[in-house]
Amino acid sequence: MEKRTVLVTGIGGNVGQGILRNIRSLNLPIRLIGTDIASFTPGNHLCDVSCQVPYSYDESYIPKLQDIIQTEKVDLVIPSTDYEVYYLSENAEKLNTVVVASEAKTAKIYLDKYETYKYLSSNGIPFAKSWIASEYDFSEKEIIAKPREGRGSRGILLNPEKPNQLPQGYMIQPLSKGIEITTAVYVNKQGNLHGLFTMERSLTNGTTTESKVVFQFDDEMKIIADKMIALGGLVGSFNIQSIVTDEGSIVPFEINCRISGTNSIRHNLGFQDVKYAIQEYLLNEIPDEPKPIEGIATRILMDVVYPNSNDFDKLNNNSVSHIIY
Structure with missing residues (x-):
């Protein structure tokens, strides 16, 4: 396989960093470009090249992406933030590459939780x-x-x-009380459900810190996911956040129209949605079948240390000497 180039957005956040680590773990000849609103991020050390970009709603965002895509000869773009999914999808025809993102009109609905409620409930799909x-x-x-x-x-x-x-x-x-679950769903190129993966989770400041794989909700979540997919517009990975009430009812309360922050956890537990996207949209392959297993995960704080460095602007790729500790 010839070397290919993949651009991942939002590398300052845990979603983007997880996507980068997952791609690296595939041991494929892939060159990684990372973008973020900051020039120096914890994700820089995972990239061959990192680039600072404006906020996605800024009028200069798409021209900046166009320039990066052309200069770096990008074959595939994987957005990691909700707004970038929308703006990149809306401007997909202007970008000379493949973007793994749901259709703009669908992404726009899921940016707004109230519009999500109206959209899903009017189509007979449960939502808080x-x-x-x-x-x-x-x-x-x-x-x-x-x-x-x-x-x-x-x-x-x-x-x-x-x-x-x-x-x-x-x-x-x-205010529904019960168990919070997060369900990752992957929609294949044919527009069909490829698989889903659910975990119980605990959050700190909005980020999953502890999680446990659960299977008992899969049948009901599959019904919900299939109904959402049947409405059209969903591409690749998306995420359903739900509460399982004390009475046993599943109540979705938020939809993320992108790869979710637990992608690096589930990659090691048999549901590898980043890999599926690479297989389908970069390699033109049929994605592997999901093989979820039981498991528990927690997250820890680690350091990326750049010895003998004193200029943040030079710490922009994985060739800079660093220590992960």
């Missing part, structure tokens, strides 16, 4: 009941308020005293 904050009817004993757009746990409020007076852009959902 939701209200725009100013229209909340006080029908629930306990509620959670969250920004309609955004990621992780930023801005979340439990049982706010005056939910109708929250800033514009907030929405309300019932």
